Amino acid sequence: MVGNLLLRGMVAGLIAGILVFAFARFFGEPLVDAAIAFEEATSQAAGAAAEPEIVSRATQAGPGLFTGVIAYSVAVGGLFALVFAFVQGRFSSLSARGTSAVIAAAAFVAIDIVPAIKYPANPPAVGNSDTISVRTELFFLMIVVSVASMVAAIALARRLTSNYGAWNAAIIAGVLFIVFIGLVEYLLPPVNEVPENFSAMLLWRFRTTTIAMHMILWSVLGLGFGALAERRLGVRTGFRSAYR
Incomplete structure (x- = not known):
C-alpha cells in the first residue's frame, strides 16, 4: 500500500x-x-572583468x-x-x-x-557572495524552526480539541504558532544586501x-x-x- x-x-x-x-x-x-x-x-x-559563462x-x-x-x-x-x-x-x-x-x-x-x-x-x-554560506544556514534554520513549530501547533490543537472543540483548539494553536514564529523572526539577524539602485x-x-x-x-x-x-x-x- x-x-x-x-x-x-x-x-x-x-x-x-x-x-x-x-x-x-x-x-x-x-x-x-x-x-x-x-x-x-x-x-x-x-x-x-566579465565572468566567464560556464553554462549558457x-x-x-x-x-x-x-x-x-x-x-x-x-x-x-x-x-x-x-x-x-x-x-x-x-x-x-x-x-x-x-x-x-x-x-x-x-x-x-x-x-x-x-x-x-x-x-x-x-x-x-x-546578495554578497561572501555571505552566501551564512545566508543559507539562516534560511534552512528558519525552515527547520517553522516546520517543527507547525508540527507542535498541530499536536497542541489535537490535544486541546477534547476540552475546547476542534475550531477553538485550532485558533489557539494557530495564534501560538504565529506568536512564536514572529518572535523567532524578530530575534534572527536580518539580511539586507539589495543594491541601492x-x-x-x-x-x-x-x-x-x-x-x-x-x-x-x-x-x-x-x-x-x-x-x-x-x-x-x-x-x-x-x-x-x-x-x-
Missing part, C-alpha cells in the same frame, strides 16, 4: 513539476535575465531548469506521499482528499511562506513569482495526490488497520 501511494505521490510531483517549469520558464526566467543584465551593467560600470543561459533556462524542477518536484511528491501514509488513518479522520489538502496547505505555510517572510528569495545581482519592482516580481511557483507545486500535490490516493484507497476498507 505504501509503495503504491509513493508511486502516486511521485506521479503527482511529476505533474506539478511540469506545471511549475512552464510557469517559471515564461514568468520567472525573464526576471532572471533582467537581473543578470543589471549585474553585468553594474560590473562594466565599475570596470570589473539557454541551457540554464531550458534543460537545466527543467531537470532541476522535475527532480525536486518528484522528490517532494514522494516525501509528501510518505507523510500522507503516516498521517491518514492514524491522526486524521478526514477523507484522503481532505488529509492531502491539509498537509499541502500546512507544508506551503511552514516551508515556503514563513521562511520567505524573513529571508525572501533574491534574483541574481542581489536595483529595481524595486523587479525584486518584488521575482519574489512573488517564486512564491507562486511553490503555490503551484503544493496545490497540485494537495489536490492531485488526494484524488489519486482516494481512487486507490476507495477500493479498500480498514485503511486504519492496514498501518498497524
